[in-house]
Amino acid sequence: MPNFAQSLKQEISRIARKEVRKDIAALRKASTAYRSEIASLKRAVKDLSAQLRSAQKAVARSTPAAAEEEPTRRPGRKRTFNAERLKAKRQSFGMSQAQMAQLLGISSLSLWKWESGQVTPRASMLERYFVAMSMGKRKAWKALETT
Template identity: 50%
Template sequence: MTTFADSLKKEIARVARKELRDEIGALRKVSLQQRADIAALKKQLKALQSQLNHLAKARVEPAREAPRPASAESVVVPRGKPGRKVVFTAERLKTQRARLGLTQEQMARLLGVSSLSLWKWESGGAVPRASRVPRILELLALGKREALARVAPDAS
């Protein structure tokens, strides 16, 4: 009788495995499809987040921009003609000083400021006050001879 019982148990296990194999195969197919869908959704989410970040950087908020008079790099001062603006930039000041052949100390004397202030303006660490910008822009328009002539009387 033990052989009959063993044979019955083996047959039941075989039939159960056969039925489970079909069901597990169906579940595997569903699982693979769900994983593919999840991967596609993750890819789509990443693309949307990238697009959102790009749009957020490009967006200009008028409420935040209005109170700030100047950035660390430039100051815009209106000139005589309407619609025309002259921009102060640290790089422009530095290159003009080099073109004129002046030291920071000489340039600072011409502007009536300390050499430390001039250094901070040129390095972008600070921005000149709006009241100083017209004088700076005037000095940026000078030629080399005129600038050296203005420096020479101060040195004597």
């Protein structure tokens, strides 16, 4: 009788190995397909990154025309926001807060908060501030009329 039990165990393990082999073959095939797909996606990402870098370089080359309009700054000097300077500039332009806000492309409430020092502009808005601070009175009024 013990021989029968041992034979049964051997047969069960043989059949189990056979079934597992089928499943493993399917998994290996899928794994190979996934690896090749991942490799192709990595190549595509690498190509797109190269295209992005070249596009950024092209944009950087085309922006010096805009940089020529910007007045030259002293080297090593960091531009910063100053609420008092903004208010003084608005008053030197002879503009109301609403007009200056329109020139900057912001709301009157935002300009009031900037001028009162309650809030500082976001980094995305600082460039508009610097452009406005570099303008002269005529240029500012002309820009306000066109907006």
